[in-house]
Amino acid sequence: MENQLHEKRLKLVDAAFLGLVVFIIPVIIMSSLRSIYTGWQWIYLCHCIIAFVTCLMYFYRSRFTVKFKTHYLCALSVLTSFLGTYKFGISGAYSLCLMAIIFSTIIFGKRVAYFYIIISILGLSCIGLLSKLNVIQRTINFNEYNNQSTTWISLIFFMLYMMIMIMYSLGLFYDLFTQNIKELIAQVKIQELAQQDLQNSEERYRMLVDNAAFPVIVSEMDGTMLFLNRCSEMFFGVVGKDIKELHANQFWVHATDRIEFITDLKLYGYVENKEIELYSRNNEIKTVLLSANIIEYLGKQAIFTIYNDISKHKIAEYALHESEAKFRAVFENARDAIGVSKQGKPVFVNSSFLSLFGYDNSAVLAELN
Numbered sequence: 001m002e003n004q005l006h007e008k009r010l011k012l013v014d015a016a017f018l019g020l021v022v023f024i025i026p027v028i029i030m031s032s033l034r035s036i037y038t039g040w041q042w043i044y045l046c047h048c049i050i051a052f053v054t055c056l057m058y059f060y061r062s063r064f065t066v067k068f069k070t071h072y073l074c075a076l077s078v079l080t081s082f083l084g085t086y087k088f089g090i091s092g093a094y095s096l097c098l099m100a101i102i103f104s105t106i107i108f109g110k111r112v113a114y115f116y117i118i119i120s121i122l123g124l125s126c127i128g129l130l131s132k133l134n135v136i137q138r139t140i141n142f143n144e145y146n147n148q149s150t151t152w153i154s155l156i157f158f159m160l161y162m163m164i165m166i167m168y169s170l171g172l173f174y175d176l177f178t179q180n181i182k183e184l185i186a187q188v189k190i191q192e193l194a195q196q197d198l199q200n201s202e203e204r205y206r207m208l209v210d211n212a213a214f215p216v217i218v219s220e221m222d223g224t225m226l227f228l229n230r231c232s233e234m235f236f237g238v239v240g241k242d243i244k245e246l247h248a249n250q251f252w253v254h255a256t257d258r259i260e261f262i263t264d265l266k267l268y269g270y271v272e273n274k275e276i277e278l279y280s281r282n283n284e285i286k287t288v289l290l291s292a293n294i295i296e297y298l299g300k301q302a303i304f305t306i307y308n309d310i311s312k313h314k315i316a317e318y319a320l321h322e323s324e325a326k327f328r329a330v331f332e333n334a335r336d337a338i339g340v341s342k343q344g345k346p347v348f349v350n351s352s353f354l355s356l357f358g359y360d361n362s363a364v365l366a367e368l369n
Helices: 002-038 040-060 066-091 095-109 110-132 142-144 149-210 230-236 255-268 313-331 351-357 361-368
Strands: 216-219 226-228 270-279 286-295 300-309 337-343 345-349
Touching: 002 040, 002 095, 002 313, 040 066, 040 226, 066 095, 066 110, 095 110, 110 142, 142 149, 216 286, 226 230, 255 286, 286 313, 300 351
Parallel strands: none
Antiparallel strands: 216 226, 216 300, 270 286, 286 300, 337 345
């Protein structure tokens, strides 16, 4: 965008110089011809000097910056305006100040344009005041001056230059403005499509999480609930309750486990398969494996937590240990000698077996090992 703007500015300034070179030559010719009727005057010398400097700057334009060339054009417009007003009064080229304001606004912005506005008003006001006090006296016969063809030809070239440059400058930046508007509309459409895709993705993800077969909870670090899926509502017995009335801490059996969980989460950024006890519906204690990580949810830091209920597994494991303990008690206290061997080597024997064959415990343990 900045490069495009710089190119447009450079193109406009170079076009303004080219226009000056093209239109200033007829003006010089007309001034020279006019001197035949009015006699040679110092203002015509100023015209020649300005034309010579402008032509030089155009042919060596690549050596000057856009800023310098723009200030030259603006200063030249204001100076020419002052000279014309000084020589011809209100009939002079006072409107050239508008060119300085237009160029400075387009290239630099309003701040620099204010400077040229102030200079133009002050300069024209001073010339007007000096004319009112008769300090500046004009000896030109305006009836004769206005009847000269050279005057009107110079005016036509002057007006052509102003109209063409105003039209060209506004058209140049109108094209840039239109192009940027089109690009902006295209970007907005792309963003809308991306937003729609993101929304669809979020809806699909939410549907998957909401219909997951295991409890999923999103909460803040302090325990404030942000989201529960259907399985969580069933697991904790909070179906139909307002999520704002719930708090994660109320489901933890041991508060120390919660503190340890938050500490590990802040330290490592995630917790995996941590065994804890939670209050489920009807205040029934359940053993679960907890996995969690830190995410961003609704613009704030949150905890994404998944629970795997292993209560039935823990009950089966406890029953197995209890059954093994009972079996071991019956086996050890049996009056009959019982032994288990593998490939002729004993792997397990009871006390009656030791007594029957006269072994002591240390010898059998050495043999088994």
